[in-house]
Amino acid sequence: xxxxxxxxxxxxxxxxxxxxxxxxxxxxxxxxxxxxxxxxxxxxxxxxxxxxxxxxxxxxxxxxxxxxxxxxxxxxxxxxxxxxxxxxxxxxxxxxxxxxxxxxxxxxxxxxxxxxxxxxxxxxxxxxxxxxxxxxxxxxxxxxxxxx
Amino acid sequence: xxxxxxxxxxxxxxxxxxxxxxxxxxxxxxxxxxxxxxxxxxxxxxxxxxxxxxxxxxxxxxxxxxxxxxxxxxxxxxxxxxxxxxxxxxxxxxxxxxxxxxxxxxxxxxxxxxxxxxxxxxxxxxxxxxxxxxxxxxxxxxxxxxxxxxxxxxxxxxxxxxxxxxxxxxxxxxx
Numbered sequence: 001x002x003x004x005x006x007x008x009x010x011x012x013x014x015x016x017x018x019x020x021x022x023x024x025x026x027x028x029x030x031x032x033x034x035x036x037x038x039x040x041x042x043x044x045x046x047x048x049x050x051x052x053x054x055x056x057x058x059x060x061x062x063x064x065x066x067x068x069x070x071x072x073x074x075x076x077x078x079x080x081x082x083x084x085x086x087x088x089x090x091x092x093x094x095x096x097x098x099x100x101x102x103x104x105x106x107x108x109x110x111x112x113x114x115x116x117x118x119x120x121x122x123x124x125x126x127x128x129x130x131x132x133x134x135x136x137x138x139x140x141x142x143x144x145x146x147x148x
Numbered sequence: 149x150x151x152x153x154x155x156x157x158x159x160x161x162x163x164x165x166x167x168x169x170x171x172x173x174x175x176x177x178x179x180x181x182x183x184x185x186x187x188x189x190x191x192x193x194x195x196x197x198x199x200x201x202x203x204x205x206x207x208x209x210x211x212x213x214x215x216x217x218x219x220x221x222x223x224x225x226x227x228x229x230x231x232x233x234x235x236x237x238x239x240x241x242x243x244x245x246x247x248x249x250x251x252x253x254x255x256x257x258x259x260x261x262x263x264x265x266x267x268x269x270x271x272x273x274x275x276x277x278x279x280x281x282x283x284x285x286x287x288x289x290x291x292x293x294x295x296x297x298x299x300x301x302x303x304x305x306x307x308x309x310x311x312x313x314x315x316x317x318x319x320x321x322x323x
Contacts, residue, residue, distance in 0.1 A: 002218065033284040036198040038292065044206040051214055072315060079308045082301050097297035113283035116293040123304050130311030131211060137318040138218035
């Protein structure tokens with residue numbers, strides 16, 4: 001069963017670690033253009049911060065911060081951002097995911113750079129929501145049964 | 149990374165994989181797989197595939213370990229001993245397939261060979277025009293999110309589908 005950890009050192013350490021982890025996740029997403037990482041890795045790190053909350057502060061605390069309905073909505077939103085970008089490029093007369101068709105200021109390279117950022121943010125939201133959701137469900141499934 | 153260090157890591161991978169198969173305690177096996185993911189990510193990093201190393205460290209060493217452990221909470225911790233049956237056939241199959249791979253590996257192009265088929269098709273264009281066309285200095289991001297955006301879209305849908313499957317299969321009412 002996944003519940004609050006007994007040690008105050010573990011709980012406090014986790015509370016202190018979560019904000020830097022989340023800032024780093026945002027950094028990895030935003031800097032995907034120039035440094036290793038991107039939407040997928042950043043989303044994973046964001047999910048890891050919530051999994052850390054679940055493992056150390058218990059599933060109830062995790063549920064207080066991120067309800068399953070919200071996580072499912074985020075998972076859907078991430079995929080929708082990506083897919084609708086593709087639909088928008090098609091509707092505006094470009095090829096699928098050809099970001100130059102989107103009405104970004106600057107056009108050309110600037111539009112493609114911004115288009116990459118948009119879909120990276122979509123991937124990050126989707127991956128973070130999906131992985132936290134999987135963890136929530138796995139943790140909840142084990143509840144009420146004695147670990148052998 | 150030096151060839152010696154890569155060889156050391158690759159040998160360590162084999163030891164970890166064998167240990168993960170042999171160990172009876174499943175929690176131990178999960179952590180051995182986690183270590184496998186970490187060493188694998190160092191091999192990727194040493195080969196210059198930093199994005200892959202990043203993902204491997206997050207998924208192979210991190211997320212999958214937690215998911216395995218959460219799953220183990222629902223089941224037994226030790227592997228049940230099975231009567232040894234079909235061992236000869238398994239050994240023969242493993243040796244035959246392994247031998248085939250060892251023979252086939254000589255047909256592989258050398259690591260980083262600029263004349264290999266993978267480096268000749270579209271890679272030169274991505275490398276020479278990628279930054280000018282997409283404004284992304286990290287060519288991996290340019291390929292993943294722009295040139296090959298369609299693939300990445302489907303990958304995102306695959307992950308979403310996995311999450312949806314877990315959400316539906318592990319449904320349980322709040323106590």
